[in-house]
Amino acid sequence: MVSKEMYELGAKRSVIRELFEYGKQQAAIVGKENVFDFSIGNPTVPAPECVKEAMIELLETKKSDEIHGYTSAQGDIEVRKGLAEYMNSTYKSELKADNFYMTCGAAASLCITLKALTVNSEDEFIIVAPYFPEYQIFIKSAGGKVVIIPADTEDFQINMDLLEKAITPQTKGIIINSPNNPSGVVYSEKTFKNLADLLKNKSKEYEKTLYLISDEPYREIVYDDIQIPYVPSYYENTIVCYSYSKSISLPGERIGYILVPDCVENSKEIYTAVCGAGRSFGYVCAPSLFQKVVLKCLGKTSDIGLYDANRKLLYDGLSKMGYQCVRPDGAFYLFVKALEEDAVNFSENAKKFNLLIVPGDDFGCPGYVRISYCVDPEMLKRSFDAFQKLRDLYK
Numbered sequence: 001m002v003s004k005e006m007y008e009l010g011a012k013r014s015v016i017r018e019l020f021e022y023g024k025q026q027a028a029i030v031g032k033e034n035v036f037d038f039s040i041g042n043p044t045v046p047a048p049e050c051v052k053e054a055m056i057e058l059l060e061t062k063k064s065d066e067i068h069g070y071t072s073a074q075g076d077i078e079v080r081k082g083l084a085e086y087m088n089s090t091y092k093s094e095l096k097a098d099n100f101y102m103t104c105g106a107a108a109s110l111c112i113t114l115k116a117l118t119v120n121s122e123d124e125f126i127i128v129a130p131y132f133p134e135y136q137i138f139i140k141s142a143g144g145k146v147v148i149i150p151a152d153t154e155d156f157q158i159n160m161d162l163l164e165k166a167i168t169p170q171t172k173g174i175i176i177n178s179p180n181n182p183s184g185v186v187y188s189e190k191t192f193k194n195l196a197d198l199l200k201n202k203s204k205e206y207e208k209t210l211y212l213i214s215d216e217p218y219r220e221i222v223y224d225d226i227q228i229p230y231v232p233s234y235y236e237n238t239i240v241c242y243s244y245s246k247s248i249s250l251p252g253e254r255i256g257y258i259l260v261p262d263c264v265e266n267s268k269e270i271y272t273a274v275c276g277a278g279r280s281f282g283y284v285c286a287p288s289l290f291q292k293v294v295l296k297c298l299g300k301t302s303d304i305g306l307y308d309a310n311r312k313l314l315y316d317g318l319s320k321m322g323y324q325c326v327r328p329d330g331a332f333y334l335f336v337k338a339l340e341e342d343a344v345n346f347s348e349n350a351k352k353f354n355l356l357i358v359p360g361d362d363f364g365c366p367g368y369v370r371i372s373y374c375v376d377p378e379m380l381k382r383s384f385d386a387f388q389k390l391r392d393l394y395k
């Protein structure tokens, strides 16, 4: 006997994974060059040179236990100190090593944070469509309840009226993600200000702390001089979940952190609960070598210009064909209105031209498809003919 719930979760692949696997099968039949796989968000731009240099230096100069041994459960103290200094010089924050807990990427950061905050099964966490589908799984697994607010398809910012209605005395927190997967939208200053005001007012009204969980794996992947703010400067009760999966193209190395700044109410208590949640999951001592690698790469990113070139090519190309695209200011996704109401069917039709695009339904936003453009630019250029054929199917 196994847990039915866990069995079902394990047996069911995500739509993204389904498409990705389908793409591999199709490639064997029609040739890799004839499959246009825009399904998965796996960075294709190489990790910056500092990653390789740091690895070589560490491997050549450090003793085995210094780079492969256990670090403290919350992460190496020098790494966390370095992170605090980097954040302080970048954002004028006043962070210390003990505000950081190193993790195996944003997924672990979110799971630990949610587990640390969830007191009982009545605790509600609000997610804003379109959202990263795993949020629902993470919240349920922490023992909380998922509350979804529908997408504001006007501009894909947060609809504050809907959010206000969704906040109840049971609300524990809200997860936001900017730059956003799947829309590519970056929340505006106005959104952050309005969100902070609303959360402050509601905290007062219900006499409880509402936590903002800011999921930021795409923080540095922004275009046209857009800056992502330090979210706790808008709203103090913010816990940041970060990852190096996208910014320096290390998704397989599983490295990130949780930041619990001192300005969060009862920050020490929360940080201790984060350590406890990490312990209860066995998520202690994030990969030791890569903790030290990221310390040597602070402030570096992969070549965002390469994603930017793909973004322009795709946005301009598809817009010219008559597709309605949400303007992406960050991340590496283009969110496009399906040419029929049923985006699942639209995605099925796209497969006829070996075009693999993900229906928005699983992101809580039916009627749209996500195109992940962290792909080879040559593949992108070759795909235009298929996009045109898909367009013509709906004429």
Ligand code: PLP
Pocket (backbone or CB within 6 Å): 041, 104, 105, 106, 107, 108, 132, 177, 181, 215, 217, 242, 243, 244, 245, 251, 256
């Ligand atoms: N959050 C968002 C919005 C993501 O897009 C992803 C990965 O695609 C994650 C979290 C998980 O990131 P990680 O690979 O660092 O666990």
